[in-house]
Amino acid sequence: MKESPQTRKLEQILRSSKLVAGGFMGDDSRSFNEVIYADASQVSKLGYTMEEIAARMQEITDTAKTGLGNWIKVDDKLQAVADEAKGSLICPWPHSGRYVKRITTVQRYNSGETIRWSELNIHLIAEHGFFEGRGAAFRIEPVKLINVIF
Amino acid sequence: MVLEILVAVIVVSSIGTGLAALLSICEHFLANYGPCQININDERNITVKGGKDLLSMLVAEKIFIPSACGGRGTCGLCKLKVLEGAGPLLPTEEPYLEKDERESNIRLACQVKVRNDLSIDIPPELFAAREYICKCAEIADLTHDIKQFRFELVEPKEIDYIPGQYLQLLTPVYKKGGEEVYRAYSISSDPSEKHNIETIIRLVPGGICTTYCFEYLKVGDEVRINGPYGDFRLSETDAPIVFIAGGSGMAPIKCILHYMKNTANNRKATYYFGANKVNELFLLDQMKEFESDLADFRFVPVVAGPGENENWDGEVGLVTEAVRRDLANASEYEAYLCGSPGMIDAAIKVLAELGMKEERIFFDKFE
Structure with a gap:
C-alpha cells in the first residue's frame, strides 16, 4: 500500500534523533505501522487491550511517584521507582502532547524481572498502540510488559 | 486502465511539486520584509533583516534567551513580552502560555516571526547571559548514573554568576543526536573560581544531552555553554x-x-x-x-x-x-x-x- 505524505513524515520523525537520542525506532527495519501491527497482535493474543495496559502502567507510576525517587512497594508482586529529570518529552505524532521526563522502573519481587517506561511510553501505547522499534532506548516488549505488570 | 491511473498520478504529483517550488521561489523573492527594528526595553534598538524568528535574531545579537529545544517550539522556555508587532498568538504557542501570560503579551520568541518593527521587554538580567567557549577539563564519576563535569573557560576566560543559577549546555550533532539542542544544568562550582565552571549531571536514558555527556564527551573536547540564568539564590536574611x-x-x-x-x-x-x-x-x-x-x-x-x-x-x-x-x-x-x-x-x-x-x-x- 502506498504511504501517505503524513505517514512518510511521521516515519522520518520516528527514525530521527530529533526528539530522543537514537530515535523511537532504534535499528528496527520494519515500518512503524508494521511494528504497531505486530505488537497489537501479541497484546490481543494475550487477551489484553492497549487501554488496560496503559491504565495499569499509569497506576504503577502514580504509586512510584510517592516514593520521591526511592523504591516503593506497589503490591505483593511489584516494587517501583520513579525518577524525574528536567525537561519534557514530546509525542512524535502530529498533535500537541508534552510529557514530563519521568521514568518508572518496575521490578517483580519473585523473578527480579525489571522493565522501565516513561510518561510518553504510556501515552504512545494508550493513544497510538506504539511500543517503539527494536533497539530504541525505550522499546517495551509487550509480552514481557504484560508478564511483569499483571 | 492501469496506464491511465499512472499518468493521472504523475500529472497530479507534478502539479503539486510545481506549486511547491513556485511557493518557495515566491517566498524567497517576494516575502522580503526588509530591515526591521527591534526595540528592547525602550532602551536599545537593533536592526535586523526581517523574515526569521525573534529568538534566532536575538541570539545573533548575542542576547541569549533560555531555550532548550533549539527553537522548535517544544520546550516553552523562550518566553518574553512582545508589546507591539508580534501578530496574533499561534496555535503552537498556546499550550505553553497560561491565561495571565497571554493577557500580558507573553510570547514564545522562537514562534514570533519578525516581519515588521517590534517592541519587546527582556528581563535585564538576561543581558548578562552570554556564550562561553570552554574545554572539558574533568569528568568525575559520582555514582553509577551521576557525573560531575568541569569546564575550563577559553573565551571569554572568566564568568560571574549568582550562586544557585544555571547554565545551558549545547549538545552538538552526534551519532544518537540529530541536531543541536541546549539543556539547562545548575552550576555546582565555587563561584570564586572564575576560570572554571562545574555542573552535576544525572544520566537520563534516551536523553539527547545526557547521552552525549556520558557516552561521547571526552576530556579536552570543546564545549559551548551560555548563561547564567535563573533567580534561585540565597536570600540576604539571617534566617536559619x-x-x-x-x-x-x-x-x-x-x-x-x-x-x-x-x-x-x-x-x-x-x-x-x-x-x-x-x-x-x-x-x-x-x-x-x-x-x-x-x-x-x-x-x-x-x-x-x-x-x-x-x-x-x-x-x-x-x-x-x-x-x-x-x-x-x-x-x-x-x-x-x-x-x-x-x-x-x-x-x-x-x-x-x-x-x-x-x-x-x-x-x-x-x-
Whole structure:
C-alpha cells in the first residue's frame, strides 16, 4: 500500500534523533505501522487491550511517584521507582502532547524481572498502540510488559 | 486502465511539486520584509533583516534567551513580552502560555516571526547571559548514573554568576543526536573560581544531552555553554536554612555552600540529602569540609532503603520524613529545595505543616 505524505513524515520523525537520542525506532527495519501491527497482535493474543495496559502502567507510576525517587512497594508482586529529570518529552505524532521526563522502573519481587517506561511510553501505547522499534532506548516488549505488570 | 491511473498520478504529483517550488521561489523573492527594528526595553534598538524568528535574531545579537529545544517550539522556555508587532498568538504557542501570560503579551520568541518593527521587554538580567567557549577539563564519576563535569573557560576566560543559577549546555550533532539542542544544568562550582565552571549531571536514558555527556564527551573536547540564568539564590536574611536536595539537585546547593564559606556567612544551615541506597550518596568529603569550614552547618544524608550489608547507621526513610523528625517548628527557617517536582511538592507540604510560610520556601524545580 502506498504511504501517505503524513505517514512518510511521521516515519522520518520516528527514525530521527530529533526528539530522543537514537530515535523511537532504534535499528528496527520494519515500518512503524508494521511494528504497531505486530505488537497489537501479541497484546490481543494475550487477551489484553492497549487501554488496560496503559491504565495499569499509569497506576504503577502514580504509586512510584510517592516514593520521591526511592523504591516503593506497589503490591505483593511489584516494587517501583520513579525518577524525574528536567525537561519534557514530546509525542512524535502530529498533535500537541508534552510529557514530563519521568521514568518508572518496575521490578517483580519473585523473578527480579525489571522493565522501565516513561510518561510518553504510556501515552504512545494508550493513544497510538506504539511500543517503539527494536533497539530504541525505550522499546517495551509487550509480552514481557504484560508478564511483569499483571 | 492501469496506464491511465499512472499518468493521472504523475500529472497530479507534478502539479503539486510545481506549486511547491513556485511557493518557495515566491517566498524567497517576494516575502522580503526588509530591515526591521527591534526595540528592547525602550532602551536599545537593533536592526535586523526581517523574515526569521525573534529568538534566532536575538541570539545573533548575542542576547541569549533560555531555550532548550533549539527553537522548535517544544520546550516553552523562550518566553518574553512582545508589546507591539508580534501578530496574533499561534496555535503552537498556546499550550505553553497560561491565561495571565497571554493577557500580558507573553510570547514564545522562537514562534514570533519578525516581519515588521517590534517592541519587546527582556528581563535585564538576561543581558548578562552570554556564550562561553570552554574545554572539558574533568569528568568525575559520582555514582553509577551521576557525573560531575568541569569546564575550563577559553573565551571569554572568566564568568560571574549568582550562586544557585544555571547554565545551558549545547549538545552538538552526534551519532544518537540529530541536531543541536541546549539543556539547562545548575552550576555546582565555587563561584570564586572564575576560570572554571562545574555542573552535576544525572544520566537520563534516551536523553539527547545526557547521552552525549556520558557516552561521547571526552576530556579536552570543546564545549559551548551560555548563561547564567535563573533567580534561585540565597536570600540576604539571617534566617536559619533548610536545604533539601538529592541526586544532581545537589549542584546549586553546593555552589551556595561555597559562597557561604567564601563570605564567612554565619547562618545556621542544615542540608538534608536523600538517596535510595548508601552507594548513591556522593561528595561526602566535600560536605564534611563544609561542616568544618562553615560556622553552623550540618549535612544529613538520608537513605531510603539501605542494603543489609551497607552498615548504615544514619537517617533512614524519605528525606521529607527526616526533616519532619528533625524540625519541630520551621516557622523561623527558610528552605531551599532542588529536585523533581514530586520531591519539591512533598517537601513544601511537610515544611508548611511545620509552620513555614510559603514566601520563605525557595525552589529550583526540574521541569
